Amino acid sequence: MSEGKKKVVVLGNGPVGHKFLESLVELDGGKHFELTVFCEESRHAYDRVKITSFFEHRDPVKLSLCDRAWFEKNGIEFINERATKLNKEQRMVNDKTPYDFLVFATGSYAFVRPTPGLSPQTPGVFVYRTIEDMEAIIRYAEGGAKTAGVIGGGLLGLEAAKAVADLGLEAHVLERSKHLMPRQLDLAGGMMLTRIVRDMGLHVHLETKVLKVNTTDAGVCSGVEVMRGDSNVPSNMPLDMIIISTGIRPRDELAEAANIALGERGGVKVDGRLRSSDPRVFAVGEAASHEGTCYGLWAPGVQQVGVLVHNLIAEAEGKGDEVMREYSGSDVSTKLKLLGTDVASLGATTDFFTFKQWDDKTLIHMVHEDQWSKVYKKLVFNLEGTKLMGALLVGDASSFGKLLGIAHKGDMKGKTPPELLLLGSAPAAGSTGGTGTEAVDDDELVCSCVGVTAGMLRQAVADGLHDLEDIKKQTKCGTGCGGCISTGPVKGIIASKLKELGIDKKEGLCGCIPFSRKEVFDIVKVKGLRSFKDILSATAEGREGRSVCTGGCEICKPAVASILASLWNEHILEKGRNVLQDTNDRFLANIQRNGTYSVIPRIAGGEITPKMLKVIAEVGDEYGLYTKVTGGQRIDLFGAQRRDLPVIWKKLVEAGFESGHAYAKSLRTVKSCVGSTWCRYGMQDSVTFAVRLENRYKGLRSPHKLKGGVSGCVRECAEAQGKDFGVVATDKGWNLYVCGNGGARPAHAQLLVSDVDDDTCIKIIDRFLMFYIATAEPLQRTARWIEKLEGGLAYLRSVVVDDKLGISSDLEAMMEESLGNYECEWKRVVENPELWSDFQQYANGKDPDDVELEHQWVDMRGQIIPAPWLGKTGNFMPSVGKNADGVNTKDFRWVDCGRAAEFPKNGGAAVKYGESQLAVFCFADRKGKGQDEWFACQNMCPHKRAFVLARGLVGEAPLEGGHLLAPKVACPHHKRAFDLQTGTCLNDETMKINTFDVKIEDGRVLLHLPPESAVDEALATSRWTTKAEKGMDGDAGGGGNAYMVKRRLKARTEVRLETETTSGNGQTESLNGSGVEPIRIVTETFGADGGTCNGSAEAAASF
Template identity: 45%
Template sequence: MSIKQKIVVVGNGMVGHHFVDEMAKHDGYEITVLSAEDRLAYDRVHLSEYFSGKTAEDLALTTPEHYNELGVKFFTDAKVTNINKAEKTVSTETGDKYAYDKLILATGSYPFVPPIPGKEREHCLVYRTIDDLDAIQASANSGKVGVVVGGGLLGLEAANALKELGLQTHVVEFAPQLMGVQLDKDGGELLRNMIEGIGVQVHTQKATSEIIDGEDCVHRMVFADGTHLETDLILFSAGIRPYDNLARDFDLQIGERGGIVVNNECQTSDEHIYAIGECALWNNFIYGLVAPGYTMAKVAVDNIIGGEQQFTGADMSTKLKLMGMDVGSIGDAHARTAGAKSYTYFNEPDDIYKKIVVSADGKTLIGAVLVGDTSEYDSLLQYALNAIELPKNPDSLILPSSGEKPTLGVDALPDTATICSCLNVTKGDIISAIDAGACDVAGVKSCTKATTGCGGCAALVKTVTDHELEKRGVEVSTDICEHFAYSRVELFHIVKVEKIRNFDTLIEKHGCGIGCEICKPAVGSILASVWNDYVLQEDHLPLQDTNDTYLGNMQKDGTYSIVPRMPGGEVTPERLIVIGEVAKEYNLYTKVTGGQRIDLFGARVDQLPDIWEKLIAAGMETGHAYGKSLRTVKSCVGSTWCRYGVQDSMAMAIFLENRYKGLRSPHKIKFAVSGCTRECAEAQSKDIGVIATENGWNLYVSGNGGMKPRHGDLFATDLDDETLVKYIDRYLMFYVRTADRLTRTSVWLDNLEGGLEYMQKIVIDDHLSINQELESQMDAVVDTYQCEWKTTIEDPKQLKRFRQFVNSKAVDKNIEFVTEREQIRPARGDEKSYKGVQIHTVDITTDREVEPA
């Protein structure tokens, strides 16, 4: 048996760690890691998240256990101070000596601090390690103002960190613009405006000449132009310098401006010593990004095991979110290539700037700048990396969709196209993963590690994966979910024909498993449409979505909003007063809705029954704002008050709302009734719209506002009251029977074969001879209406369910409010006083709160 080759790795940053992970895949090597830091590798790319709640453990890339499993020896606090090239050993500060066959220098870099007099003062810090972050945090606690020196990518990240720490933040940059490496002048200018818009002040073309005592703050920064700026904390982020002192001291070749010179194999001037990552100088260039460092690590590993991979440079394109703003840069952002031409799109009102740079012959994309909107980044990057021929009008790639935007189908990508540049995963790698059995994105991810770096490629990985799966014939099925091999329409027929009255019977006879969040509410809705039983009775309760389960609309903090029905938007002063009194008593945020009624927010689940008891006592009933059912019938006052009204639109609206309230349907339904052709109730944007004419009513159907607005189609004209109601009965019931789950009437009609004409034939001409059935089914629903809240508060067993805790009368302490514009709103995380279970405890035998010690 041959003796294992000894590999010694100096430095355990992201790149050093990546090398270890890659090297450990090969047998026959003994790996030793020597790190000067006191902790093992962690994720520096996401360092700023340390301030938004991530811990050092969250950021860790490895653990002692992991290295032990790999059989890697490691030593922290082990600073290497000596290399003996002849003897092939290194030794540490403490005198420990390690022999190597191959030595890897992955010592990284340190932040450059410009030689400004006063830079050593207290509260002058850098932003690089977790220890730095602790120092920044400590310093920020005692100050109000913070300055970042350097307006590059890292500087802006640091500025974001200061802002998160609550400091009044400034960025001081020597150059005339921000992010000068990645962005052009206009892009930099827009970014500056956006950053200033969120309260970070930017000072460009400022050279700091000295830092002295301040008058109002700890420091005063004096600039070369005579101006000054006072601050309590200064963060230097003016670039990086390679940690190359070991190489310097022990005669490895060093670049003119620093950096350990390496060849394409990542070897230094001593063939047994490699340098990778930010300490390495390749082709007179230091890469300050993690992806090229990872590539170097792979190349070094490959060479050690006898392979022939070479490092031939790396793509420096980046996409990131800076202080909530999207910024992207690809290749030659400044159009410096000879003959390069640019296309620019600048949308000032929306803060969007996009530029693409194309080659002299106009055929290939060589650069791009994106600020404010990076949605095209992925496809632009693919055009650039794979030299895919551009469409005839390249600007169509960045213009807003005023016409067909050529989309880059994933089929157009060659197998060599890099999809995840952090981990260097190609389209071919994803295909092999699928060939090897991966059958979804998660499988591809665990197989290739794609998306596990910066995560920016997640959408593209999914598209490629889905596309490849589809090519292999993975079928798209119309089954509602894995529990029923039927569509919603088919289930509706089964329920009706076989007279099935509960979910258990249906799934036992026609399905499998216990159901899910897709089929349960769908079946719950079907059962309600057909039988109209109380939705919370024992066998229906577990089918309902949470809003229906508690008969309220759940808000982001777990509280509910309450909407009493107000037919036609009509309300008596007495009831209005009761609503006001209830809102006041329970301190509820009160808002008028778009459906002409009042929404009360912030009720805890345990308060709902009491609140409803009061509303019901005043003659009100549930508004079904929580249900997939009729919401409101909006109206104008019509001929009762209005000078122009030609019919009593109020009376009609109230009649319709009372007729269809409680009807469970595939999605919510909205109505409106206008009293004349001026259409003040906006009926043409509703599922059912009724507009008064001199002779009766015009009926419009399947209009929609919201996500995808659609004007209603005129269905029939000059109808009398009775015919109008018949038509609506038939139209709605046919929709309830045949629409897919969560499909509004607008989309349903658009997708219905035959469309409007077909519906007119059914409803008006009784083409299918089912009108009588549709009407009697609607009559049955109307006749069995009950106010669900009334039923609920009269049933002690139901009331029990509204307790927050089964074993305590305590309330959920995580629900906290703050006051804004004289009303409550949910407290955001940083505004909450309750930080977790350690602060308060409750004695559950007495229900009494125990204050913290």
């Protein structure tokens, strides 16, 4: 230990423990303290507040609060083990780590009520606390579970229920109390929330006590025995899995073993300076008990950290008691965005919550309850009506900030109780839009975690801080739970202040293109640009001080590709546009987790004849494809090999099918009910109109996917009011709704016009869609777009219905031009043999995809699915590449891997080397000197062991100083980005890939490689393909047996392209559309075991 420095040991590396480390590093700068942290989890600090978001992205890195290098950079000793022994006398942890000060930041554990069978040890029963818990829940849910029960109707319980519902399970919430969120809401507010939750499709069981968990003979969860309400008769509820969310308890066992005083309800008992009964030992966060309270929220932990860090530094600097700070408790007022719905509770003091003053008969209550809008507000005042004691808000919490400030200050600012009740009352949905932040007072608290007001944000902007990250660094706003930024007013306040100062804050697409999507759209339209290269050149303004970007990246390429397709609707695989597409668009199919693809033909309006159904069935049978009906009234065929896609689609196109664009950011489906053609309630022919709409907008590219619906009456069987555009029949015509969606953030569509005829409805939809396409941000759904649109629905109506801007005819013309160029993308591929070559697996041979040969499949209810991914894949570091530690390149040799013409420019292709797959990438004219640059690496992405890197988007990664110099590839599965020179993963420090040198000689691609045996030992496909953990007769969740199978295919005919040239490996090469060798078509028949039965060749002209 450095002389004079005190040793601070932190037990626990959760969010609060990490906040302590960050604060001490920032404020002390290493002057007075040396830091050590114990972490028992396999992961360093991550954001537990946003834990539910893991179900959406399934990427632990997105939750991580730092990388492992952060500890080393800041001189912090990171000990990845649990602290199990504390010797106070010797001031020693685990008999090896001394301390001068010890900080308990051990957090809490999930409380499990003592109930027979209710334990995470029971298969199918889970707690909801860590990333590992989330991963286990996802695996079990995707293993065939159909129903899930969540015990506990609090915040986390409801988040868990929505998460498993989004996984496709029927979700049930079991709550012992009479309403949801009983700690934060009264009965009426809780019942309003219950109604909202039920309307989302979740089942809520109130006053339901779990008596025991029922299990199968094998001990696996099969449901629960419950007691409902006043009934004395138990009943059984069948459930495939259970998630426990019944609260937390402090992790204080080590403190108790060391005879450190605990609070009455657990937790390390601390005083105002966060000291325990041992003056050298402190506690913060959920592990601390202050005046009998253990706070389970993030903000109190941050406030405790602020006090403790200040006092430690002050003491180290020799300052006296007069500068020491005292922690006096925390405000537990909270504002949440729960399942897309505002829920908030606030109090002048903690008494409001402790004594549930919302039910106190000695106080005055004012209530606003709107069952139509599903809004509930309850404000509680003193008897004189001069002081706001607290408030409960459900459905609309826009007044939270103002009410919280008024309650804390005890000053109602001259307003009466009724006026306060009306604060923030929203007008008709979407009618005003805008930022809504102009009325936020300077003294209004906008970030309760660290006490930031709106005035502090405005001052930061006035002082010259114009970027959110800079403002966060200066004010600490948003560094707590982050809710003030994601759902609060922070961004709007900053934007309003910038606008007031006349500052045009330009938000670019990425580091390559310093313009917004709308600006790029306008540039492309006005200048008539049709290539990515021309667009990069036209948008070069603003990239001063950085190297010229010649290749783009995984952000701007798909965005530009979408704009080009929206405006000109030219085929996305021609003229170099194929390498702009993300993986799904590049191969006109959705990539699945084992690298195979899905096939979804268009079934307009859900209407299909038995004859065409038979064609789909025959294709699925012939190619061994898993078959499922989709939620959009189509049929999905899973498991197609990339090289089979053109042949499959040839059969479908010849039968009259078109591309369903399930892979694209474009129109997916227009769902319909049968309407007046069959239904006795039908008012209009919804099927005919749905077919007309779907056939009109098919192929229309947009910033995000588009879905439509047509219902024949107000019973709304087609769920049109949950779509981007939906129409509902009336006796006079149609009501048109816009900007709705389902998914992770459901939004109800809003009524745009009423009682319009077919042609008028289509005209308005044309204008609406093109206005959205022209003005939305990349990957922005219509629901999020209208939320940000200044003026909201009223403004949208004025533009597309009333023609306020005089652009309606222009929008209609743009739509007609785009739709006029429509052609089925797959029909074009089927009829153009040169486009087939990109669907070959390997650029240097005709071999089938090794994944098909090596991957193990699981039988699931009579069909096959891929063996599940491993829950954890572990670290991955290079062992045979040029970048591997200690590698000896004397045995490397230059290996011919095919003609350079066979590899796409600004893209990648896989090559076969022994039993391994490698990926080769060509960056065309990367440095603007007319020379191409080539790179090679393993084809396997180590994140999920998928052989897909060659299909990823290539680009350039920003290096230190802002220069765009590092060539990279982004994995098409989960967007892990890898530096193609060093192999480093740019967004996950736990993995690094093997890279290899490439050179071009006489037009051929040569890779500098170790012997085949060495590469195969490290990278052979058979070593890494996913294997199921169970053998024969394993249980399959949801019914049936799960056992290992080989995919059995019927004898079938394949057609592929070849050139007359062979590669350096003696294998026949395929052509990538840019070579000079004559093309021939080879027809080959394969038997059920995959072996060749016969083959023939024919001239291309006869195709």
